[in-house]
Amino acid sequence: MAQGRRLLPFLRPYRRAFVTGLVCVVAATAIQLASPWVLLFAVDDLTAGITAAKLRFYAGLMLGLAIVGGVFRYLMRRILIGASREIEYDLRNHLFAHLQRLSLGYFQASRTGDLMSRATSDLSAVRMMIGPAVMYTSSTALTFVVAVVAMASIDWRLTLVSLVPLPLVSIAVRYFGAAIHQRFEGIQAQLADLSAVTQEALAGVRVVRAYGREPFEIERFETANAGYVEKNRALIRLQGTFFPSIEFLMGAGILLVLWLGSRAVVQGRITVGELVAFNAYVVMLSWPMMAFGFVTNLLQRGLASWSRMTAVLDASPEITDREAAGALPLDQVRGEIETRHLTVAFGDRVVLRDVSAVFPAGRTTAIVGATGSGKSTLLSLLPRLYEAPSGTVFLDGVDVRRVPLGVLRGAIGFVPQEPFLFSDTLGENIAFGARGDEGSAERVEAVGRIARLDKDLEDLPRGYRTIVGERGITLSGGQKQRASIARALIGDPAVLVLDDALSAVDTYTEEEILVRLREARRGRTTILVSHRISTVRDADQILVLDDGRIVERGRHDDLVAAGGLYADLHRRQLLEDELAAS
Numbered sequence: 001m002a003q004g005r006r007l008l009p010f011l012r013p014y015r016r017a018f019v020t021g022l023v024c025v026v027a028a029t030a031i032q033l034a035s036p037w038v039l040l041f042a043v044d045d046l047t048a049g050i051t052a053a054k055l056r057f058y059a060g061l062m063l064g065l066a067i068v069g070g071v072f073r074y075l076m077r078r079i080l081i082g083a084s085r086e087i088e089y090d091l092r093n094h095l096f097a098h099l100q101r102l103s104l105g106y107f108q109a110s111r112t113g114d115l116m117s118r119a120t121s122d123l124s125a126v127r128m129m130i131g132p133a134v135m136y137t138s139s140t141a142l143t144f145v146v147a148v149v150a151m152a153s154i155d156w157r158l159t160l161v162s163l164v165p166l167p168l169v170s171i172a173v174r175y176f177g178a179a180i181h182q183r184f185e186g187i188q189a190q191l192a193d194l195s196a197v198t199q200e201a202l203a204g205v206r207v208v209r210a211y212g213r214e215p216f217e218i219e220r221f222e223t224a225n226a227g228y229v230e231k232n233r234a235l236i237r238l239q240g241t242f243f244p245s246i247e248f249l250m251g252a253g254i255l256l257v258l259w260l261g262s263r264a265v266v267q268g269r270i271t272v273g274e275l276v277a278f279n280a281y282v283v284m285l286s287w288p289m290m291a292f293g294f295v296t297n298l299l300q301r302g303l304a305s306w307s308r309m310t311a312v313l314d315a316s317p318e319i320t321d322r323e324a325a326g327a328l329p330l331d332q333v334r335g336e337i338e339t340r341h342l343t344v345a346f347g348d349r350v351v352l353r354d355v356s357a358v359f360p361a362g363r364t365t366a367i368v369g370a371t372g373s374g375k376s377t378l379l380s381l382l383p384r385l386y387e388a389p390s391g392t393v394f395l396d397g398v399d400v401r402r403v404p405l406g407v408l409r410g411a412i413g414f415v416p417q418e419p420f421l422f423s424d425t426l427g428e429n430i431a432f433g434a435r436g437d438e439g440s441a442e443r444v445e446a447v448g449r450i451a452r453l454d455k456d457l458e459d460l461p462r463g464y465r466t467i468v469g470e471r472g473i474t475l476s477g478g479q480k481q482r483a484s485i486a487r488a489l490i491g492d493p494a495v496l497v498l499d500d501a502l503s504a505v506d507t508y509t510e511e512e513i514l515v516r517l518r519e520a521r522r523g524r525t526t527i528l529v530s531h532r533i534s535t536v537r538d539a540d541q542i543l544v545l546d547d548g549r550i551v552e553r554g555r556h557d558d559l560v561a562a563g564g565l566y567a568d569l570h571r572r573q574l575l576e577d578e579l580a581a582s
Helices: 008-048 052-101 104-109 112-130 132-154 156-162 166-203 205-210 214-267 272-313 375-381 405-411 426-431 441-450 454-459 477-490 507-521 556-562 565-581
Strands: 337-346 349-359 364-369 393-395 412-415 495-499 525-529 541-546 549-554
Touching: 008 052, 008 132, 008 272, 052 112, 052 132, 052 272, 112 132, 112 166, 112 272, 132 156, 132 272, 156 214, 156 272, 166 205, 166 214, 166 272, 205 214, 214 272, 337 375, 349 375, 349 549, 364 375, 375 495, 375 525, 405 412, 412 477, 426 441, 426 477, 441 454, 441 477, 441 507, 477 495, 477 507, 541 556, 541 565, 549 556, 549 565, 556 565
Parallel strands: 364 525, 364 541, 412 495, 495 525
Antiparallel strands: 337 349, 337 393, 541 549
16 A cells, blocks of 8 residues: 555646546446436336337437436546556656666666566556546445446345345455465566566677577566466466356346346335346446456555555666765866775775876876776766765865766766667667757767777768667677767766776777877877877876776886886787787
8 A cells, every 4th residue: 555655746747637537437336327217117118018209219318318318437447548658658767767767786787678567567557556546436336336226226125135145246356366376476577587688689699699509588478488388377377266256146146136136026015116226226236356366466556566666666776866966067177086095895806996087177197907996886886876985075175975967977078888779760879978059960960980980981871860770780890889989978977987988999999099199189188098009109197007006107118118017018018019010
């Protein structure tokens, strides 16, 4: 119930629609319940004597009731189910917006397929609970109450007999309802597994092809699919027992009423018309009992799905603007970065140890070090992709925790180690990093030239309007990296962060890009991470990381002369270049 109350904020904007829809439910149900009384008078009147006028009158009256009842039934469906669709729209937007605010750690611990299942299949089940379930519940409850009162007014003894199956129906609904809830939760969990397997296989299609693992992926999908089908079959078997059981109990009640009612007519206690009307009401009661089972199914499914959705909505963003001190104008950011005694650990593993460094505004700082030395982690802390301890990372002398995220991330153009492109045109992927009207075609072409994408345009069928495919699958690794560099540059950030962003680019193209970047970097704080000495040798300062610590710092020539870790890395790369040349 507590989880159900959490839906109320989404329902409140549609109060008027629900009230109007429920009025239509009352009108449609009232007209339906009036039909047996018309039959009662018609049968008794026609028994006394049949005339053409009587037949036309009662036929016209029944037809009129059917037409008016159909209009109200159409309106109740359109209004209530339409409102449920609007609520589904709001819920989906709210869920997606919430996912956008969650930190990277949440997505690393969650599977994409599972989240997609909650945003689609689970959300549809919640909509069914809000719309059709509410409509059927109100309609069947009203039908049940009014029908029982009308039946009692005809013959209270027959009414008691007709209600004999109800306790058994209640027991069946309670038992089957709990079982349906449990099995539907299992189905949704299995659907999440199936979605995750599908998403991983499609996202990793290149790796699957490269290793010839298609049979393995097909088998993995078939196993997950078979599990999903089996869980659905178990639910179908349960529902296949549930609905016929209710039908049998209600059918037994109708048979008993027919037998006893016929005797009552013979005894003169009720008229033939009253028996016809009474039986019509008994038949009407069978639908509420059936609908009660259907609604129970919808409610159990909806509650199970809403529980899965609230598990996502309850996840709190780890990185927020809670400590933001106020608006720092984006156009006034100079771009000086500083870390003070920065220590970061993930669980028991310490990644950065007492890192203190200044990245001067308008200068280029390079970071080198072995794999796993903490370079990417350090860069990810600057735009707060991960949270650094308070008082350890600063932008222009202000703790980054106190800088609004919009300003902080707007001031930093970040090119990650693994570039990601959307399934859109190359130009739109570059313009993704733009602010305001910076994403013009001329601006896209300008930053494309800096990233040296212009030399690839002849190979692209529609230039910057070429669709790059899922995750940029139609582009090479180097082209994706250069598109990411162009995306970072188009927003004209005060700080440009390149996390090994030229690793997939050949040496000649790298040199071209670096030459063009020097002009673009003028007056801009640039932080480079690379394993290539050729990329970092012209930096204003070079930081050498080893096991999470800064062990050396200085310019290229000074570090080579010092004979330390950087000099050793330099010698090894010179040797590799000589071996490659020979």
